[in-house]
Amino acid sequence: xxxxxxxxxxxxxxxxxxxxxxxxxxxxxxxxxxxxxxxxxxxxxxxxxxxxxxxxxxxxxxxxxxxxxxxxxxxxxxxxxxxxxxxxxxxxxxxxxxxxxxxxxxxxxxxxxxxxxxxxxxxxxxxxxxxxxxxxxxxxxxxxxxxxxxxxxxxxxxxxxxxxxxxxxxxxxxxxxxxxxxxxxxxxxxxxxxxxxxxxxxxxxxxxxxxxx
Numbered sequence: 001x002x003x004x005x006x007x008x009x010x011x012x013x014x015x016x017x018x019x020x021x022x023x024x025x026x027x028x029x030x031x032x033x034x035x036x037x038x039x040x041x042x043x044x045x046x047x048x049x050x051x052x053x054x055x056x057x058x059x060x061x062x063x064x065x066x067x068x069x070x071x072x073x074x075x076x077x078x079x080x081x082x083x084x085x086x087x088x089x090x091x092x093x094x095x096x097x098x099x100x101x102x103x104x105x106x107x108x109x110x111x112x113x114x115x116x117x118x119x120x121x122x123x124x125x126x127x128x129x130x131x132x133x134x135x136x137x138x139x140x141x142x143x144x145x146x147x148x149x150x151x152x153x154x155x156x157x158x159x160x161x162x163x164x165x166x167x168x169x170x171x172x173x174x175x176x177x178x179x180x181x182x183x184x185x186x187x188x189x190x191x192x193x194x195x196x197x198x199x200x201x202x203x204x205x206x207x208x209x210x211x212x213x
Contacts, residue, residue, distance in 0.1 A: 040144060040145045040146070041145075041146055041147070041148070042145050042146070042147050043147065044139075044147045044149075046192040046193050047192070047193070048071070049147075049149060049191075049192035050067050050068060050069050050070050050137075050139070050149075050192075051067075051068045051069045051191060051192075052065075052066070052067055052068075052135070052137070052149075052151065052189060052191055052196075053065070053066035053067075053068070053196070053198055053205065053206075054066075054135060054153055054187045054189050054198060055187070055198045055199075055200070055205045056155060056185035056186065056187050056198065056199070056200045057185070057200055058183070058184070058185070058200045059185075060113075060130075060155065060157060060185040060200070061112070061113050061114060061124075061126040061127075062110055062111065062112050062113060063081070063110075063111045063113065063155070063187065064108060064109075064110050064111070065079060065081070065108060065109045065110075065111055065135070066106065066107075066108040067100075067106060067107050067108070067137065068105065068106040069105060069106070070102060070104075070105050070106060070107070070139070072105070073141045073142065073143070074102050074139050074140070074141060075101070075102050075140060075141060075142045076099060076100065076101060076102060076139075076140040077099070077100045077102060077107055077137060077138070077139055077140075078097070078098075078099050078100075078137065078138040078140070079097060079098060079099075079100070079109065079111075079135070079136070079137055079138075080095060080096075080097040080135070080136045081095060081096050081097070081111050081133060081134075081135050081136075082094075082095040082133050082134050082136075083095065083113070083127075083130050083132065083133025083134075083155075084129075084130070084131070084132065084133065085113070085127035085128060085129050085130050086128055086129030087128075091129075094113075094127055094130075096111050096112065096113075112124070113126060113127045113130050114126035114127045130155055131154065131155055131156065132152065132153065132154045132155065132170070133152070133153055133155075134150060134151070134152055134153070135150070135151050135152075135153055135189065136148065136149070136150045137149045137150070149192075151189045151190040151191070152169050152170075152171045152172060152189070152190060153169075153187055153188065153189045154167060154168065154169055154170075154187065154188050155185065155186070155187050156185070156186050156187075157184075157185055157186075158180035158181055158182055158183060158184045158185070158186070159180075161178060161180040161186055162180050165177060166178070167186055167188050167197060168188065169188060169189075169190060169195070172190060172195075174190075174195055174210075176188070176195065176197065176208060176210055178197060178207055178208060181199070181201065184199050184200045184201055185199070185200045186198065186199050186200075186207065190212070191209075193211065193212055194209040194210060194211050194212060195209065195210045195212065196208075196209050197209070
């Protein structure tokens with residue numbers, strides 16, 4: 001009788017172990033890989049590209065970026081301004097970048113050539129010796145298409161323009177003569193169809209345009 005009880009107890013224990021093991025077993029998780037977002041790079045015809053302004057501030061330490069004539073399907077504009085500044089006689093590459101949400105046919109952003117600390121009132125440290133650089137734009141649509149545009153730029157004071165009697169883009173082998181006004185700053189950039197010169201004169205920022213050859 002005791003032997004039979006021991007056998008019965010053993011059978012019950014084995015059955016319990018089997019049930020617990022079966023309940024505790026887990027199927028391996030099936031991980032679903034996210035569908036990658038496909039970005040399609042498209043090339044815009046010159047006549048379809050936006051018009052870009054790069055307007056210097058009166059002291060030359062800030063540039064106002066204005067992007068106009070944006071197509072209605074453009075939802076975002078990424079920008080990057082890279083330039084060379086001088087610090088203790090050394091040339092240092094600096095830059096400013098960001099993203100702008102598009103809610104119309106134009107966007108604008110002030111690009112400070114330096115740094116700002118606004119913890120308790122704003123204090124600025126401006127970059128000096130800035131004379132040229134590159135502006136890069138990436139235009140994105142809601143459908144995942146993007147187009148890019150890059151242009152060199154030159155920044156000069158009226159005194160520098162007067163001394164050299166022109167302003168130009170060395171990388172484009174292009175220059176143009178302008179009549180500078182004392183105390184102003186000037187920029188020149190390459191747009192899709194023209195070379196554009198802008199001044200810090202708030203009332204008339206566009207100085208001249210020369211069609212691309």
